[in-house]
Amino acid sequence: MATILIIDDEKAIRKTLTEILSFEGYKIEEAADGEEGLKKFKEKAFDAVLCDIKMPKIDGIDFLQKAVEINADVPIIMISGHGNIETAVEAVKKGAYDFIQKPPDLNRLLITIRNAMERNTLVNETKTLKRKAFKVQEMIGESEPIKKIKDTIEKVAPTEARVLITGENGVGKELVARWLHEKSNRAGNALVEVNCAAIPSELIESELFGHEKGSFTSAIKQRIGKFEQANGGTLFLDEIGDMSLSAQAKVLRALQEGKITRVGADKDITVDVRVVAATNKDLLKEVEAKHFRLDLYHRLSVIVIHVPSLNERRDDIPLLIETFLDDICDDYGVSRKMMSDEAMKLLQEYNWTGNIRELRNVVERLVILSGKSITKEDVRNYVLPK
Numbered sequence: 001m002a003t004i005l006i007i008d009d010e011k012a013i014r015k016t017l018t019e020i021l022s023f024e025g026y027k028i029e030e031a032a033d034g035e036e037g038l039k040k041f042k043e044k045a046f047d048a049v050l051c052d053i054k055m056p057k058i059d060g061i062d063f064l065q066k067a068v069e070i071n072a073d074v075p076i077i078m079i080s081g082h083g084n085i086e087t088a089v090e091a092v093k094k095g096a097y098d099f100i101q102k103p104p105d106l107n108r109l110l111i112t113i114r115n116a117m118e119r120n121t122l123v124n125e126t127k128t129l130k131r132k133a134f135k136v137q138e139m140i141g142e143s144e145p146i147k148k149i150k151d152t153i154e155k156v157a158p159t160e161a162r163v164l165i166t167g168e169n170g171v172g173k174e175l176v177a178r179w180l181h182e183k184s185n186r187a188g189n190a191l192v193e194v195n196c197a198a199i200p201s202e203l204i205e206s207e208l209f210g211h212e213k214g215s216f217t218s219a220i221k222q223r224i225g226k227f228e229q230a231n232g233g234t235l236f237l238d239e240i241g242d243m244s245l246s247a248q249a250k251v252l253r254a255l256q257e258g259k260i261t262r263v264g265a266d267k268d269i270t271v272d273v274r275v276v277a278a279t280n281k282d283l284l285k286e287v288e289a290k291h292f293r294l295d296l297y298h299r300l301s302v303i304v305i306h307v308p309s310l311n312e313r314r315d316d317i318p319l320l321i322e323t324f325l326d327d328i329c330d331d332y333g334v335s336r337k338m339m340s341d342e343a344m345k346l347l348q349e350y351n352w353t354g355n356i357r358e359l360r361n362v363v364e365r366l367v368i369l370s371g372k373s374i375t376k377e378d379v380r381n382y383v384l385p386k
């Protein structure tokens with residue numbers, strides 16, 4: 001049953017509202033002024049609040065401002081007298097859901113409350129869906145290197161330290177970056193990803209820092225860059241070893257000063273961004289070859305997390321295979337296929353490229369081509385080179 005908090009210093013109004021709304025099936029709590037209202041609001045989760053504007057001690061506007069800070073999701077409907085409609089409009093600008101006038105019109109009151117509740121349900125459903133959709137994939141593995149990585153993530157994520165993630169293609173570097181963000185205090189804000197290798201070098205600066213209209217031929221509109229998009233959150237610079245030297249110089253400045261300049265602009269913009277970078281290259285070798293700035297390398301590599309390839313953590317292969325079998329059989333809507341121990345052993349000893357996607361593809365192939373269970377013959381036929 002939905003619970004509504006009614007805050008009004010006039011006992012008669014509280015009584016009428018309580019009677020009407022209880023009759024409609026709502027559970028009601030009352031408070032005689034803003035102070036008492038705030039106390040109740042802090043202690044209990046309400047589905048909506050009806051709040052008078054003019055009250056002694058804490059008035060309706062003060063209550064609203066404090067309540068929004070505590071929990072902005074609860075719709076607050078202001079009750080305004082004749083003299084304070086302007087204040088009621090102001091309240092809506094400050095975050096109130098709506099206002100109704102005294103004496104309350106029964107229909108309008110009920111419709112406003114119903115709409116407020118519906119909006120709330122929608123907001124909550126969207127949040128849950130988003131949380132589900134963006135749930136970061138679990139990092140599978142119990143081998144020593146993976147345990148060490150998980151442990152480092154726990155320690156480093158809540159700090160502001162920059163992290164450089166190294167390792168071959170497809171070993172799980174991005175997954176590490178996602179967990180670093182997820183477990184940080186920035187998790188409520190964006191994780192913005194840039195694949196530096198995929199963007200032509202003449203466009204990377206505008207991609208990272210944004211541009212003003214007309215700053216170059218194809219800049220038809222003003223555009224904000226990834227640094228600004230990631231403000232308050234984390235910027236994941238993937239394949240940083242492929243970034244041009246001129247972009248590196250600008251990234252260095254952004255890291256040193258916490259400021260960026262859009263391409264074609266003369267004004268600086270302050271940004272609060274935590275940078276996590278990844279590379280499959282040996283950056284120190286790139287420094288030697290004068291492809292990468294040493295000062296930037298030092299800025300980025302406060303913490304280095306190396307993700308080893310599959311062949312260096314074979315202990316994890318059976319667990320990964322079992323997880324992929326669950327997922328893939330589920331996706332295909334077929335009953336869960338089992339793999340014989342010998343088949344599993346063959347795959348564990350196989351010479352993998354290191355890319356976990358390759359292992360997943362192999363499991364998918366075996367699910368499609370094998371019979372009820374996956375045997376060592378299936379592995380010989382469909383995976384191992386003839």
Ligand SMILES: Nc1ncnc2c1ncn2[C@@H]1O[C@H](COP(=O)(O)OP(=O)(O)OP(=O)(O)O)[C@@H](O)[C@H]1O
Pocket residue numbers: 137138139140141167168169170171172173174175176238280356357
């Ligand atoms: N430990 C793990 N457990 C489960 N899945 C994993 C694990 N590590 C990686 N994966 C999966 O393998 C795939 C490749 O991982 P990811 O994209 O993180 O690698 P990467 O090193 O960033 O790759 P690239 O070098 O291509 O950018 C992804 O689908 C990822 O979810």
